[in-house]
Amino acid sequence: MSSLIRRKEITIAIMLFCAFFVFADRAYKAPILLDTSKWVQKWVLAISAVTMIVTFISSIIRNTRRIQTSLSEGDGPDAGSSIVGQWFYYGTTLVASVLTVAVGLTMGIQSNPYQWMYQYVFQNLATAIASFLGLFYIGAAFRAFRARTAEAAILLICGVTVMLTTNPFGEAIWSGFPVIGSWFLNWVSIGSRRGMGLASSVGTVALAIRVILGYERSVSAGGE
Amino acid sequence: MYGNIKDLMTLLMVIFWLIAIAVFSYRGRSVLTWIRPIAGLEAVDEAIGRAVEMGKPLFFTTLHGSGTGNSAFVQGHGPAHLAGLSVLGYVAQEIAKRDAKLEVPLAWPDVAEMGTTVVEQAYRAEGKRAPPDAVKYISSTQMAYALGTAGLMARTEPASILMFGPAAAETLILAESANKYGSFNIGASSANQAVYFITSCDYVMIGEELYVSGSYLSKDMRALGSIKGQDYPKLLQIILYLIAIAMAFSGIKPSNTFFGL
Numbered sequence: 001m002s003s004l005i006r007r008k009e010i011t012i013a014i015m016l017f018c019a020f021f022v023f024a025d026r027a028y029k030a031p032i033l034l035d036t037s038k039w040v041q042k043w044v045l046a047i048s049a050v051t052m053i054v055t056f057i058s059s060i061i062r063n064t065r066r067i068q069t070s071l072s073e074g075d076g077p078d079a080g081s082s083i084v085g086q087w088f089y090y091g092t093t094l095v096a097s098v099l100t101v102a103v104g105l106t107m108g109i110q111s112n113p114y115q116w117m118y119q120y121v122f123q124n125l126a127t128a129i130a131s132f133l134g135l136f137y138i139g140a141a142f143r144a145f146r147a148r149t150a151e152a153a154i155l156l157i158c159g160v161t162v163m164l165t166t167n168p169f170g171e172a173i174w175s176g177f178p179v180i181g182s183w184f185l186n187w188v189s190i191g192s193r194r195g196m197g198l199a200s201s202v203g204t205v206a207l208a209i210r211v212i213l214g215y216e217r218s219v220s221a222g223g224e
Numbered sequence: 225m226y227g228n229i230k231d232l233m234t235l236l237m238v239i240f241w242l243i244a245i246a247v248f249s250y251r252g253r254s255v256l257t258w259i260r261p262i263a264g265l266e267a268v269d270e271a272i273g274r275a276v277e278m279g280k281p282l283f284f285t286t287l288h289g290s291g292t293g294n295s296a297f298v299q300g301h302g303p304a305h306l307a308g309l310s311v312l313g314y315v316a317q318e319i320a321k322r323d324a325k326l327e328v329p330l331a332w333p334d335v336a337e338m339g340t341t342v343v344e345q346a347y348r349a350e351g352k353r354a355p356p357d358a359v360k361y362i363s364s365t366q367m368a369y370a371l372g373t374a375g376l377m378a379r380t381e382p383a384s385i386l387m388f389g390p391a392a393a394e395t396l397i398l399a400e401s402a403n404k405y406g407s408f409n410i411g412a413s414s415a416n417q418a419v420y421f422i423t424s425c426d427y428v429m430i431g432e433e434l435y436v437s438g439s440y441l442s443k444d445m446r447a448l449g450s451i452k453g454q455d456y457p458k459l460l461q462i463i464l465y466l467i468a469i470a471m472a473f474s475g476i477k478p479s480n481t482f483f484g485l
Contacts (some may be wrong), residue, residue, distance in 0.1 A: 023235060026234070044295070049294055052333045055333035055336050056333075059361050062357050062360065065356070122368075125367075130367050143424075144423040196430060200431045202461065203433075205238065206245060207303050207435040209246075209454075210245065210439060211306060213245065215249055215444070215446055216306065217442060218309060218346070218442075219310050219313070
């Protein structure tokens, strides 16, 4: 029975069934197609909610195991592991996860303690990390703008022109900067972005078909 | 009863795609002449070899994308994550073959569960048991995922870092962190974030290259045939676009129903 369920053909049949109804209800508005399509899409939500629970439990187990390993002074199967002595990180994750779920389940997500944790701990941390992006931008731009090759030199010229377009100093220096910069933004940049977007869309459709047909072995082959 | 003509046209186009890819996959070797080498994918073996030689882990992530919640598929990032997981299957099998270390931090619960299965299957194919904590669920919140993964990079100092997936604001944090630790980096992104990979990675794949990665690496004739097969619907689409452009230049407004697929 187990080997029957794990067969590749079963996986492909389920994917074909789901894909057919989700596609077909767009072209033919029959009630059975619409209802089945909605039903399939509800299942996606249900399955994703279940995976959240499964992942939470496995995360708790994994972090507990890692705390044990990091406190074990290098004994056991993880001897020499880079996580030895780093129990603090895994402990923080464990405590934060359990505490958030416990408060959410017992007091509700609209309760003051839960909202406090979300607004004054989580949001602030997330905003602080997002603000690091500015530093990363500077580091990346410095490396990209070193004109060591012809391509880098072109990139440098385009980048500086666009920078002078988007800040008021550029126009004050020379009125031509905004014109050239706008041409880069509206023609070169948008054209290439749309080209890449188009190619990505084409690739997405082809990938979906390959997955449905079972040619992407890692993700669509099922068990056996 | 019938949907609008535009949806019907989309359905017909998808059916044409399906037939073309199925036929070319079935014919496999007989139709396969040449596929353009993709430097980033050719370098995947180099990344694996580096991890083996240095005795340090190979880092693989399918990135985050954007949004919050339980599911990458509900957020619309499913195809890019699937493309990344497809590459993970190949990488995990090669890592298992060579007894190297693998670290797979993932952003979404459903992707993490799929990733666990992919890694387990890859190790099982080599007759080995997958390390229990190779795949790690970090967080489905973007910045928490970015910080968690960057922290993991700092602690493990991986030999190679492969980033294949839907990239968004986390890209630069991860790519710059990867660059800082001197690892061998390969990045693949759908479109807008590729520029960050270009500044920080050794190899970059853009656009459609991400989506063919799994089939390309598998060297499976049916999968490679399917890549060849998808060229013909693409050719048809290009012809349609050229006709629409010619009509627009001639003063005739192209029908959005027909050309706006």
